[in-house]
Amino acid sequence: MGEKNSAAKYVLITISIVFVGVMLVLPLIAIIVNSLQRGWEFYIKSLTSRYVLSALKVTAVATISALIINTFFGVTAAWLLTKFSFRGKHILATLIDIPFSISPVIAGLAFIMTFGRMGWAAPYITALNKFFVLDIKIVFAIPGVILATVFVTFPFISREIVPILNAQGKDEEEAAALMGADGFTIFRKITLPHIKWGLLYGIILCTARALGEFGAVNALSKARGGTFTLPLEIDALYLSGSSESITAAFAVSSLLVMISIFILIIKNIVEHKSIKKGI
Structure with a gap:
């Protein structure tokens, strides 16, 4: 045996x-x-081209924006779902998981149908631009890229925190409240220390997903050198068809690979720390 x-x-x-x-x-x-098949000089040249640097900037803006928004939303939603009882609680929990079940391309098209020229929100955006003398654009602009990135990544942080808060229970917070502590103090002194590793782990997952998003962003981004992210720039280089552009596509892909490996190392460190702390 x-x-x-x-x-x-x-x-x-x-x-x-x-x-x-x-x-x-x-x-x-x-x-x-x-x-690296054309040498280091071509490799560096590929990574520092105008289009790639623009794509890197857009990717960084979209990723950082998604992290800020989703961290706030994730912590708020997790706290709401675990510490309060209210009608529609299970519906909210289900809605948070929608990006896991909907194709990113469909999400991108949904934003186009909402904020595009034929969308229901278009008249309101036009009126806002006229009244305040603005030029707000969402579809085929940076805000659209940010919206798409936020949509595909927003479940990650809340879903890492909810199990931790459920395991923690409410006893400590209720005791602190009875002793006169306000809500922010309770969160800062009691809740945050319990969720910090789960929060960091969720942030890492959110970052990795944001960096690699293609489908939803592709639907809302059409200007190379303006609204393209790194995955879209890689696709554009590869589809150009020339041997140089294909090699450049691999060079930019290697940049994402290195970033992903770095994120993976941080993820493993966080996992090790969380296990060591017994979380």
């Missing part, structure tokens, strides 16, 4: 290693190798 279990263990280990190697490691190695 022991020999059979040992044999099964090694078979499963072999299958896992082969699968991970073929599906993950080899493609990543291929990206790095192809990105």
